[in-house]
Amino acid sequence: EVQLLQSGGGLVQSGGSLRLSCAASGFTFDRYAMTWVRQAPGKGLEWVSTITADGDDTYYADSGKGRFTISRDNSKNTLYLQMNSLTADDTAVYFCARHDYGGWYDYWGQGTLITVSS
């Protein structure tokens, strides 16, 4: 059974940093690209970042460029999102998601809430 178990959320002050983790199981992690998507309270879905299966290529939304870093440790079957210089606009539930072979997000983590306080 495919599972994506997220950790690392919580309350952080404006300007602070946080690292999210997404532990994968039930599939061969190093064969799949992965993505982070976020959802501000009461709002829609926003793509945040994507990393290829081998970790060689990464992509970012403008909102996180220069502040967020996506990475993966294929030996630990874990995806990460390092977030720096956080602002209130980053307050959201963050989801990790696995890409299917077509590039769509077929499995999602349970989501983790990040609250940035001023």
Place this chain on the structure above:
Amino acid sequence: EIVLTQSPATLSLSPGERATLSCRASQSVSTYLAWYQQKAGQVPRLLISDASNRATGIPGRFSGSGSGTDFTLTITSLEPEDFAVYYCQQRSNWPRTFGQGTKVEIK
């Protein structure tokens, strides 16, 4: 950035009725478009990929159509569990983008 505009924002229907949701792209995305369903308090679920392919386990009452800039998600006969928010998403260009969502609510 490709902007996806979904309409209507809210669709009020009764169980058994047909739902037709629209997603319009600001430029062509070919068929690189997907639909996701999100129920309140739940994780999004992939419904349709590549504009018209139902994802694994998705019932036949869900269908997708379109190409280029105009796409439609149709639910032929609404079941109680179908009342949710639906998002379209493109993977034609970076950055990936989602529509703002259509809420299908019980009338």
